[in-house]
Amino acid sequence: MKSIFASLAALACLTGSALAQDDQDLIARGAYIARLGDCVACHSAPGGTPYAGGRAIVSDLGTIFSTNITPDPKNGIGAYTESQFSDAVRHGTRADGAHLYPAMPYPSYGKISDEDMRALYAYFMKGVQPVDQASPRTDLGFPFNQRWGMIFWNAVFSSSTTFSADDKASDMVNRGAYLVEGLGHCGSCHTERGFGMQEKAYNASSDAFLAGGELNGWPVPSLRAKGETGPGITGWNEQDIVDYLAEGRNRFAAVGGEMKDVIAHSSSYMNEQDLRAIAVYLKTLPPAASEKTKPASASTDTASRLAAAKNLTLGERVYIDNCGACHFVDGKGGAKIFPELDGASVVTGKSPVGLITTILAGAATPSTPKGPSVNLMPGFANRLSNEEVAALATFVRGAWTNDAGVVSDKEVGEIRAHLADGASH
Ligand code: HEC
Numbered sequence: 001m002k003s004i005f006a007s008l009a010a011l012a013c014l015t016g017s018a019l020a021q022d023d024q025d026l027i028a029r030g031a032y033i034a035r036l037g038d039c040v041a042c043h044s045a046p047g048g049t050p051y052a053g054g055r056a057i058v059s060d061l062g063t064i065f066s067t068n069i070t071p072d073p074k075n076g077i078g079a080y081t082e083s084q085f086s087d088a089v090r091h092g093t094r095a096d097g098a099h100l101y102p103a104m105p106y107p108s109y110g111k112i113s114d115e116d117m118r119a120l121y122a123y124f125m126k127g128v129q130p131v132d133q134a135s136p137r138t139d140l141g142f143p144f145n146q147r148w149g150m151i152f153w154n155a156v157f158s159s160s161t162t163f164s165a166d167d168k169a170s171d172m173v174n175r176g177a178y179l180v181e182g183l184g185h186c187g188s189c190h191t192e193r194g195f196g197m198q199e200k201a202y203n204a205s206s207d208a209f210l211a212g213g214e215l216n217g218w219p220v221p222s223l224r225a226k227g228e229t230g231p232g233i234t235g236w237n238e239q240d241i242v243d244y245l246a247e248g249r250n251r252f253a254a255v256g257g258e259m260k261d262v263i264a265h266s267s268s269y270m271n272e273q274d275l276r277a278i279a280v281y282l283k284t285l286p287p288a289a290s291e292k293t294k295p296a297s298a299s300t301d302t303a304s305r306l307a308a309a310k311n312l313t314l315g316e317r318v319y320i321d322n323c324g325a326c327h328f329v330d331g332k333g334g335a336k337i338f339p340e341l342d343g344a345s346v347v348t349g350k351s352p353v354g355l356i357t358t359i360l361a362g363a364a365t366p367s368t369p370k371g372p373s374v375n376l377m378p379g380f381a382n383r384l385s386n387e388e389v390a391a392l393a394t395f396v397r398g399a400w401t402n403d404a405g406v407v408s409d410k411e412v413g414e415i416r417a418h419l420a421d422g423a424s425h
């Protein structure tokens with residue numbers, strides 16, 4: 001009799017721990033999916049507890065605060081059922097029925113699979129510590145404070161469709177498409193927005209998808225990478241894309257602007273297969289008709305003028321004195337350390353904001369598991385006047401094969417004031 005009890009108890013223990021193990025696996029998978037979705041980037045205030053919300057997101061509608069998504073029952077989402085959680089993440093409806101603003105990228109997250117949603121829910125309920133902290137209330141002016149208005153926005157603009165795999169494509173391409181269109185919400189920055197702030201496309205059915213745009217003035221490059229020598233990153237191979245997403249640097253480029261956070265919090269945590277799938281998928285997208293093709297032959301003129309160092313313009317002189325030591329006279333830098341300035345999206349973008357910001361404030365690569373060293377570029381705000389920075393930026397934007405517009409002293413002055421303002425807060 002006793003031995004039956006003992007074996008029953010042992011059995012109960014066994015199933016108990018087996019269940020717990022399943023649970024643990026699901027939570028761990030959910031943690032990885034939260035990384036793929038970069039939930040932490042928006043749902044944490046600078047320096048605040050992860051997922052406790054309170055980050056101010058500046059949008060065309062006004063400032064929207066992200067919410068506390070820890071499982072705290074009062075201030076967080078502890079009281080959300082699995083289906084309420086899914087409705088919030090995939091369809092933009094809060095548990096109380098109110099509509100979320102699309103600062104939360106639910107038009108992309110609508111493509112997350114049921115299976116991934118289950119793991120994500122398990123993680124947020126059981127893998128995240130509750131934080132008892134209210135996030136600031138979002139209070140937009142009329143008419144945007146009328147959340148019901150989002151019903152119309154959703155009806156007109158939000159795809160909110162589920163992911164549809166392409167039967168003719170490989171599993172790997174489909175995995176890449178799933179990550180890019182859905183969890184990665186890459187289009188929320190890399191696809192231009194239309195008149196209603198909606199992304200012009202949410203999948204590859206239109207060549208506006210991932211064709212690039214601007215984010216608070218910083219140029220966001222096209223990710224349409226099919227080919228070898230066309231515009232944008234067509235010259236990058238799969239490994240170059242993988243390196244960039246894993247380490248924030250590759251043989252051509254180093255990351256700057258808001259992409260730095262995407263790499264630091266999300267893509268540097270992606271496993272090798274998922275990174276590869278994204279790269280393989282991006283290499284299937286041909287450049288958009290709107291993308292300018294690079295001039296066929298590089299001009300060697302700039303490099304030889306700089307090397308000869310005779311009758312230099314102000315911009316050329318400032319370049320040699322301040323930049324040439326790292327980025328060299330040919331603008332090619334050094335693989336994985338000093339990025340190329342010849343052809344870089346931040347240099348040739350329609351808007352010079354990213355370039356001017358980099359010159360004034362400097363830049364640093366993120367430290368990631370695969371690329372732990374931080375490569376630093378000093379800021380030149382204290383060394384160069386507005387006139388010198390404008391001449392330098394104008395020179396760099398037209399040097400080598402670059403063919404972008406002139407920069408004025410006034411533009412530099414505005415960005416300098418903006419940076420000084422940001423630093424004093
Ligand atoms: C680009 C920024 C951004 C990202 C990335 C993001 N969110 Fe959000 N999320 C928001 C904002 C902003 C709100 C609040 C919107 C509002 O008040 O209408 C929100 C609201 C929510 C809500 C509703 C909570 C409530 O009761 O108000 C949930 C749940 C949520 N997000 C979960 C997630 C999860 C899970 C992820 C990752 C898969 C994620 N979010 C990624 C910006 C983001």
Ligand code: HEC
Nearest residue numbers: 184186189220221233253254255256257258259262345346
């Ligand atoms: C929050 C906005 C944002 C999101 C989301 C985002 N990106 Fe970016 N991305 C940028 C910006 C800005 C740059 C330009 C970086 C620079 O100037 O150095 C960039 C640059 C890149 C580049 C380098 C291209 C080049 O020409 O140098 C690649 C590759 C890239 N992103 C891939 C992705 C992928 C894949 C995703 C989705 C998993 C993604 N990005 C999501 C903003 C974003």
Ligand code: HEC
Nearest residue numbers: 254255256257322323326337346358363364365375376377
């Ligand atoms: C001491 C070496 C050094 C000097 C001097 C230097 N840079 Fe850099 N630069 C770097 C490094 C390292 C990076 C990569 C950091 C990053 O963007 O992650 C970089 C990045 C850049 C970028 C790319 C930013 C992006 O978002 O992709 C531009 C543009 C740039 N530098 C322009 C300049 C100009 C113009 C000068 C002269 C005023 C200059 N640099 C001087 C080392 C240097």
